[in-house]
Amino acid sequence: MDEIFNGSAGKAAYEHVRGLLHPAILNHSIRVYLIADRAAGRLSLATEEREALAVACLFHDAGTAPAYDGPQRFEVEGADAASNFLAEREFHPTLRKQVWEAIALHTSPGLAERMGPLTRLVRLGVTVDFGSTASEVDEELRFSLQKFPRAGIEIVLGDAVVSQAVRCPSKAPASSWPGGLLAAHLANPENTGVNEAF
Template identity: 25%
Template sequence: MRLQDFDPPRTPASRAAVELAAASHTPALLHHVVRSWLWAEAFALVEDRRGVDHELLYVSAVLHDLGLVPAYDNVSLSYEEAGGHVAVALTAGAGWPAERRRRALEVIVRHNWPSVDPGLDVEGHLLEVATSLDISGARPDLLPREFLLEVLEAYPRLTLADEFTAGVTEQARRKPTTAARRIVEGGVAQKLAHHPLERLDRSRP
């Protein structure tokens, strides 16, 4: 498994999604969403998941934290739902049918579930396990060490720990009934501060 084995889909929706993410996110959060896509695709291989909609997975991965960006924040919706609605609008512009647009919202919302049954939603499952790895440090040993190192060299973690902790804590304060509160109360700050991938990231001092 090598980084070069994974190419983003060459579609209008995929190009628009990553352009929007790049224009909206800090470098640390942009690297996080790209790594999340790479981890998701890697878990699809390791778990031998079939029938994955790779374009849907890519678009959902690169847009999944857009609700943390002030321009796309929502006064009452959770940040994952707010970001999901941006994905719906973007994919509508790319010509996706209504059902597939709704799937982008579902996948992004479900990435913040404690777990997602792959029988219910394989793309939601893959994004959930991928973001659990990148944020909480879950199951790093399931992916080859050399692949982890290669991805971290291309997309270092930078200031993700501080930025994500601050963003999700603010969301939890303003929207205490959303998943952000569970994430904060679950110790996300400590998980990020002692993240196993931080030790592998060769860009760290």
């Protein structure tokens, strides 16, 4: 499995998160990486940047894992976790900051697209995986993505974010994506399907 990730940091990140993330969220994170890495091939990224991209994709929803369920929004908790992971591997602070931003802003449309390449690539991976820009997926990439089943990711991820927000409402500010999910849940708590704000 780890042969698909760039460099030792990407492989180590996979080994780290696969024991922490819900299987559906892990598969989603791998699909985000496959999409983002394909797009990164059209850019002139340094080797270390490609490694950092793998870490950013694999950690982008790490804040939903119990191990990283701190008091901040799940995006920020995941960003902090990834930055610390890279610090342990002596990545340059500038690159760590770029990874932090990529994860912290991945649910922020209109902002992520105006930031640096790592942030744009993670955002692209997320939006493509959730179907908003399917033109980015050719037959070869589609074949690769199908190896990692969706397994109800929209329900799993939405429920993970909401369950944290119910316990700690400060993790879901009203104007944020978690806030929208929480509001939709509170308006229709009997819904067992995809959150209406997803």
